[in-house]
Amino acid sequence: MVDDRKLDVLRAIVEDYVATEEPVGSKALVERHGLGVSPATVRNDMAALEDEGYIHQPHTSAGRVPTDKGYRLFVDKLATLKPMSAAERRAIATLLDSAVDLDDVVQRSVRLLSQLTRQVAIVQYPTLSRSTVRHIELVSLTPTRVMVILILSTGRVEQRLVELEAPVVEADLAELRVAVNQASAGVQIAAAAAALADVPDGVRPEQADSAHAIVGVLTDAMSDHRSDERVAVGGTANLARYGDFDTAVRPLLEALEEHVVLLKLLGESGTDALTVRIGHEGPYSELAATSVVATGYGPQEFHLGSLGVVGPTRMDYPGSMAAVRAVARYVSRILDEGNQ
Amino acid sequence: MVDDRKLDVLRAIVEDYVATEEPVGSKALVERHGLGVSPATVRNDMAALEDEGYIHQPHTSAGRVPTDKGYRLFVDKLATLKPMSAAERRAIATLLDSAVDLDDVVQRSVRLLSQLTRQVAIVQYPTLSRSTVRHIELVSLTPTRVMVILILSTGRVEQRLVELEAPVVEADLAELRVAVNQASAGVQIAAAAAALADVPDGVRPEQADSAHAIVGVLTDAMSDHRSDERVAVGGTANLARYGDFDTAVRPLLEALEEHVVLLKLLGESGTDALTVRIGHEGPYSELAATSVVATGYGPQEFHLGSLGVVGPTRMDYPGSMAAVRAVARYVSRILDEGNQ
DNA sequence: TCTTGGCACTCAGGGCGAACGAGTGCCAGA
DNA sequence: TCTGGCACTCGTTCGCCCTGAGTGCCAAGA
Numbered sequence: 001m002v003d004d005r006k007l008d009v010l011r012a013i014v015e016d017y018v019a020t021e022e023p024v025g026s027k028a029l030v031e032r033h034g035l036g037v038s039p040a041t042v043r044n045d046m047a048a049l050e051d052e053g054y055i056h057q058p059h060t061s062a063g064r065v066p067t068d069k070g071y072r073l074f075v076d077k078l079a080t081l082k083p084m085s086a087a088e089r090r091a092i093a094t095l096l097d098s099a100v101d102l103d104d105v106v107q108r109s110v111r112l113l114s115q116l117t118r119q120v121a122i123v124q125y126p127t128l129s130r131s132t133v134r135h136i137e138l139v140s141l142t143p144t145r146v147m148v149i150l151i152l153s154t155g156r157v158e159q160r161l162v163e164l165e166a167p168v169v170e171a172d173l174a175e176l177r178v179a180v181n182q183a184s185a186g187v188q189i190a191a192a193a194a195a196l197a198d199v200p201d202g203v204r205p206e207q208a209d210s211a212h213a214i215v216g217v218l219t220d221a222m223s224d225h226r227s228d229e230r231v232a233v234g235g236t237a238n239l240a241r242y243g244d245f246d247t248a249v250r251p252l253l254e255a256l257e258e259h260v261v262l263l264k265l266l267g268e269s270g271t272d273a274l275t276v277r278i279g280h281e282g283p284y285s286e287l288a289a290t291s292v293v294a295t296g297y298g299p300q301e302f303h304l305g306s307l308g309v310v311g312p313t314r315m316d317y318p319g320s321m322a323a324v325r326a327v328a329r330y331v332s333r334i335l336d337e338g339n340q
Numbered sequence: 341m342v343d344d345r346k347l348d349v350l351r352a353i354v355e356d357y358v359a360t361e362e363p364v365g366s367k368a369l370v371e372r373h374g375l376g377v378s379p380a381t382v383r384n385d386m387a388a389l390e391d392e393g394y395i396h397q398p399h400t401s402a403g404r405v406p407t408d409k410g411y412r413l414f415v416d417k418l419a420t421l422k423p424m425s426a427a428e429r430r431a432i433a434t435l436l437d438s439a440v441d442l443d444d445v446v447q448r449s450v451r452l453l454s455q456l457t458r459q460v461a462i463v464q465y466p467t468l469s470r471s472t473v474r475h476i477e478l479v480s481l482t483p484t485r486v487m488v489i490l491i492l493s494t495g496r497v498e499q500r501l502v503e504l505e506a507p508v509v510e511a512d513l514a515e516l517r518v519a520v521n522q523a524s525a526g527v528q529i530a531a532a533a534a535a536l537a538d539v540p541d542g543v544r545p546e547q548a549d550s551a552h553a554i555v556g557v558l559t560d561a562m563s564d565h566r567s568d569e570r571v572a573v574g575g576t577a578n579l580a581r582y583g584d585f586d587t588a589v590r591p592l593l594e595a596l597e598e599h600v601v602l603l604k605l606l607g608e609s610g611t612d613a614l615t616v617r618i619g620h621e622g623p624y625s626e627l628a629a630t631s632v633v634a635t636g637y638g639p640q641e642f643h644l645g646s647l648g649v650v651g652p653t654r655m656d657y658p659g660s661m662a663a664v665r666a667v668a669r670y671v672s673r674i675l676d677e678g679n680q
Numbered sequence: 681t682c683t684t685g686g687c688a689c690t691c692a693g694g695g696c697g698a699a700c701g702a703g704t705g706c707c708a709g710a
Numbered sequence: 711t712c713t714g715g716c717a718c719t720c721g722t723t724c725g726c727c728c729t730g731a732g733t734g735c736c737a738a739g740a
Contacts, residue, residue: 025703038713043704061703061720100564101499135479139491149489149497151479157489157499159441224440236576237597240590250580257577365732378684383733401691401732684739694729704719710712 009045010054011078014066018314023063068279071313075276081322096330102155106232109331114235116323117309122262124305125230126154133184133192138177143167148217160217164210172207179203193219231262248312251286265292266306272296274325279313289313293320297328299336349385350394351418354406358654363403408619411653415616421662436670442495446572449671454575456663457649462602464645465570466494473524473532478517483507488557500557504550512547519543533559571602588652591626605632606646612636614665619653629653633660637668639676
C-alpha cells in the first residue's frame with residue numbers, strides 16, 4: 001500500500017536526488033524536508049517503497065535512488081509544473097517574436113529550450129505533409145533553366161532547378177505558373193501531387209513537355225520527406241554535466257547525429273500532448289539512462305511538429321515540462337500569426 | 341641542431357603517439373619503426389629534441405609526447421598528405437553529386453568529412469557577400485502582402501514577407517519586379533543595396549511606397565549577415581573517443597554551440613589555402629588542447645566559405661588534411677557547376 | 681665524434697589492507 | 711503506529727609497498 005506519506009517520501013527522494021546526484025538517506029531526508037517524522041519512520045517507508053519497486057538501493061550501505069518506475073509515479077502523481085517566471089516568459093516572447101523567418105524560429109527555439117532547461121533541446125522543423133500550398137513560382141534563369149519555388153503555408157520555401165528540353169519564353173512560363181497555382185493553391189501537400197498530375201494535359205500541347213518536367217520536380221519536392229526529417233539540436237554542451245560518460249553521454253551523442261532516431265525519440269505520434277518518456281520506456285535500449293520530455297506544436301490542435309528536451313533520467317521534470325510546454329505554445333502562436 | 345635522424349625520430353614519435361595515445365619510449369620506437377640505431381642513440385636524440393622544445397616528458401619515468409611545436413614541425417616538414425583511396429574518392433563524388441540543393445551539399449559535406457576523419461567536422465555555408473543577385477521574385481499572397489524572394493548565384497534563396505501600406509495588383513507587381521531585377525541582376529550583393537536605392541524614384545509615384553517597402557526588405561536581407569554565420573556541424577559523437585573530458589571535450593562542445601566561435605576557428609581570413617592551427621596557436625585559450633585543419637572553398641580562387649575539422653592536438657594530421665582538401669575541392673567543383 | 685651497452689635512478693600506477701562512516705534493518709518500548 | 715537504539719554492512723578513502731617502464735649518464739667501442 002502506498003499512502004500519502006510514502007508519496008511524500010518519494011517526492012522528497014526524487015527532488016533531493018535530482019539536486020544532489022547522490023543516493024539520499026533517511027536522515028538527510030528528514031532534515032532537508034520538514035517531514036515531521038523520525039528517520040526510522042522514513043526508513044520503514046523507504047523499505048516499503050523499495051518493495052514496490054519505486055526506489056532502489058545501489059548497495060547495502062547506501063541511500064536510495066528512484067527507479068524509472070519511481071520517476072514515472074513522480075511525474076504522474078506528484079509533479080506540479082513549475083510556473084515560468086515573468087522574466088522567463090518575457091524572454092521567450094521577445095526572443096521568438098524577433099525571429100525573421102521559419103528557420104530562425106526553429107533555431108531560436110532550440111537555443112531557448114536548452115538554456116531554460118540546461119538540457120539538450122530538439123526541435124523538429126514543421127512537417128511539409130500537413131501544410132498547404134500557398135504559391136508556386138517559376139523563375140526563368142536561362143531559356144531552358146527554370147527555378148521552381150514552392151511556398152507553403154507554414155512559411156517553408158522549397159526550391160528546385162529544372163532543365164527543360166525546349167526553351168520557354170516568359171509568356172509560356174506565365175501560363176504554366178497560372179496552371180500550377182490554380183491546380184494546387186490551398187491544397188494540402190499530401191493531395192497536391194494528385195491535383196498537379198492533370199496539369200500537363202490541360203496546357204497547350206507544345207508546353208506539355210515543360211509542364212511535365214515542372215510538375216515532376218514539384219511532386220518530387222512535395223513527396224520529399226527529407227525536410228520532414230529535419231531537426232535542430234542545441235545545448236549539447238550541457239552533456240558535459242553528465243556524470244558517467246560511457247553509459248549516458250556517448251550513446252546520446254551518437255543518437256543526436258541520427259535525425260531519424262531523434263524524431264522517434266520526440267515521438268511522431270502526432271499527438272500534441274506533453275509526454276514524458278523515462279529511461280527504458282523509450283524505444284532504444286542504449287538510451288535507457290535518458291529521458292525525453294516532448295510535445296507537439298502547431299496552431300490549434302494542428303500538429304506541425306514536435307519539440308522537447310533530452311536528458312538523464314535524473315532530471316528536473318517539472319521544470320523541463322513547464323519549459324517545453326511554454327516554448328511549444330509560443331512557437332504555435334507564432335506559426336499561427338504568420339499564417340493569417 | 342636538428343639533423344635528419346632527429347626528424348625521423350620526431351616523426352616516429354608523432355605517428356606512434358597518434359596511434360597509441362600513450363607516451364612513447366625509446367625502446368618501443370626502434371622496435372616499431374626500423375630506425376637502424378639502438379635505443380640509447382634514440383634517447384640522446386630525444387633529449388636533444390626535448391631541449392629544443394619539440395617533445396615533452398609528462399613525468400620522469402614516462403615516454404615522450406610531442407608538444408604543439410613538435411606537431412607544427414611535423415606538419416610543416418614531415419607530413420605528406422595521405423592520398424585518398426579510390427573508394428574514398430568515389431564515395432565523395434557520388435555522395436556530393438547526388439545532393440539536391442545547397443543545404444544538402446553542405447549537410448552531406450559535414451557528414452562526409454566527419455566520417456572520413458572521425459573528427460568533428462565544420463562547414464560554413466557559402467557567404468552571401470561575395471555572391472551576385474541572380475533573380476528577385478515578388479509573389480503577392482494577399483493584396484497587401486508580398487513575399488519577396490531573393491535568389492543568389494550560389495543557389496541560396498532568401499525570403500521575406502512584406503506588408504504594404506496600399507494594395508497592389510499583379511500588374512503593379514510585375515512592373516516592380518522588372519525594376520528591381522534590372523537594377524540588381526548580376527550585381528554583387530555588397531553593391532546591390534546601392535543599386536536598388538534608386539528604384540523607388542524610378543517607378544510611377546503611386547508605387548513609390550510599395551517600392552520603398554520592398555527595396556527595404558531586400559536591402560535588409562542582403563545586409564543581413566546572419567546567414568553568413570551559418571555553419572553546419574557534424575560528428576560530435578567522435579568526441580566520445582577523447583580521453584580527458586574536462587580539458588578537451590567540454591570546451592569544444594561549448595565552442596560548437598557558438599557559431600561565431602566556429603567561424604573564427606575556421607579562420608575567415610579569406611584565404612583558400614589549407615591551414616593547420618595547432619593547440620595554443622588558435623585564438624581561444626580554452627581550446628589549447630584542440631587543433632583545427634581548415635581550408636576555404638569556392639570555384640577558382642573565389643572564396644565562398646570555409647570548411648574543416650576540429651580534433652585533439654593528437655590527431656592524424658596527414659589524413660585530416662587530405663580529407664579536408666579533397667572535400668573542399670569537390671564542393672568547389674559542385675558550386676561551380678551549379679553556377680554555369 | 682658518434683654510437684652503444686650497462687647500470688643506477690625515478691616515479692606513476694596497481695594491488696592490498698585497515699580504518700572510516702554513512703546508511704540500513706530490526707527490535708523493544710511508548 | 712511511531713520512535714530511539716544498536717548492531718551490522720559495505721563502499722570509499724588513505725597509506726603503503728611493489729613493480730616496471732623509461733630515463734640519464736658514463737665508459738668503452740667504432
